[in-house]
Amino acid sequence: MLEFTLKRLGLGVLVILIISVITFILSHVAIDPALGLSGDSATAEDIEAIRQRYGFDRPLMLQYFDYMGRLLQGDLGQSYLSGRPVSELLAERFPDTALLAVLSIGFAMIVAIPLGVIAALKPNTLVDRAALFIAVCGQAIPNFWAGLLLILLFGIYLQWLPISGSTSFVHFIMPAIALGSYAMPALMRLVRAGMVEVLRSDYIRTARAMGVRRRTILFKYGLRNAILPVISLIAVQFGFMLGGSIVIESIFAINGIGYLAWQSMSRADMPVIQAIVLIISMIYVVLTLAADLLNSLMDPRIRINR
């Protein structure tokens, strides 16, 4: 188990290193950073001066090692636009995005797992079709439209929920439903598929032949096996949400990472973009690692020889 964890951890570090190289090269090749810093009114001399002052004229390799050196000390650079440290910007924005992500994935799981189990219990019946219908709706309705519909219904007609901002917990309910309902269908289909397969398996027949109670079979013997692939998907979707949803965050005026990323991209604020990409990849790596560990805890067969 320890060996498995260390191996996965090593792989994760390698992935992050590679991503840091790619983001660094892209951000220095896609646009001349000196141009980005100097603004529209700068003369050629100004740009050249900036280029020398920030060391953009040096070989890319050296610049990368400098960047990594600063990174290891927790220095993510400064925003070209606001001049503030990137780490400060991220720390400001991250809590809102994280809260939204946790609520969204929570909503998706609460809907998807029971719905998937119920659909699997009665395959190809009306119940199954209804679950499929809900899933298709979730998948087919675009985020922004679902968000707007929710705002219309709960915000304007019923006036139950605030329609924008992030000052209280209540503000997050609608955005979480809008974002979560997009992640829900895939989860539900996977739970259903897993459960259908597990319920057909020989060991469930054994359990039934031994008189094990139905709910024990479903929720203990069955779900534990069916949920294994679902855990990995939850990790990926949660990572996606932690990266911030540009659409949902702008509709509900939540000042999160997604909104920050969009702002930075539209104005070529490279240090911020670079930092966001790196952080999101790290989150992904950590989450997949967590999912792998959780999977190996639940499925003894994974623990060996991997």
Place this chain on the structure above:
Amino acid sequence: MTLLSVKNLRVNLRTDAGRLRAVRGVDISVERGQTLCLVGESGCGKSMAALAMLGLLPPSAEWSADEMKLDGVSLLNAGQSTLSNIRGNRVSMIFQEPMTALNPTFTIRDQLCGVYRRHKGGNRAQARERAIYLLERVGISNARNRLDQYPHELSGGLRQRVLIAMALMCEPELIICDEPTTALDVTTQAQILVLLAELREELGMGMIFITHDLGVVSRIGDHINVMYAGRVVESGTRDAVLGCASHPYTQGLLRSVPRPGVNGLQSRLGTIPGTVPSFYQADPLCPFRGRCERKLPICASQAPPVRSGAGHHSALCHNTEISSIAGNSA
């Protein structure tokens, strides 16, 4: 009193092609301490009959019977909860595929003790003691350590032993073995057969043993029901059925068993020509008539009679005389 008595059991499967008549009026009767073998080729309905007795048929199946009594108590109108209380407790079942029949994400202890505590209650320690006792009894060395292992850490033979132990956790009165040795190698097969016979003797259980292997039947069976196309075509004691086979199908089956020394290198193994009839039509006539070498004109017009002889030996055939004298009355 007869331990399990089933009369006129029928099982139909709803399929896209129509209603598949898997079991067509089968009688089964098992006494305590005795083994009834259900013999027949793949698809003859032997497993379906067994699953029906435990209420374990797939959702697409429907069944009916004139009588189904366990120890004199009718199970015909028993609900799922009643059956669930009986399964694993009074009647247990062992399946063909030991490799996949154990839950991969739970330890042996979880699975064995779960069954015990489901039916007998008791605390963890009692369930654990019982599990260790049975694992040792079924010939697993180092039982205490095996308890915390997962199924994938055990070989096929060991897994089948664990499954047998699981089936015995609650001291069942009847154990149904559905080809428990088919997936195992020959040496392990022999060991498991000896073990099952010993345990049946020791615990005084009734046993239903489903197999297509006549060699196994001759070693373990007291009574034999030969099944063909969803019906019992011949039944009787082991010696009667194997020694004085009366139905042409049973005779054909026996001819197709290789016998070292009897079938020389040159002689060809016997086969039964033709194929199994369609399962989709209701057909009261003899299901074997299309392949039978002794068929008479009457076979195509009248349902076959049950011809009986000594010791409950009977065959479903127009053209046979039961000549058995070997059958010991049960």
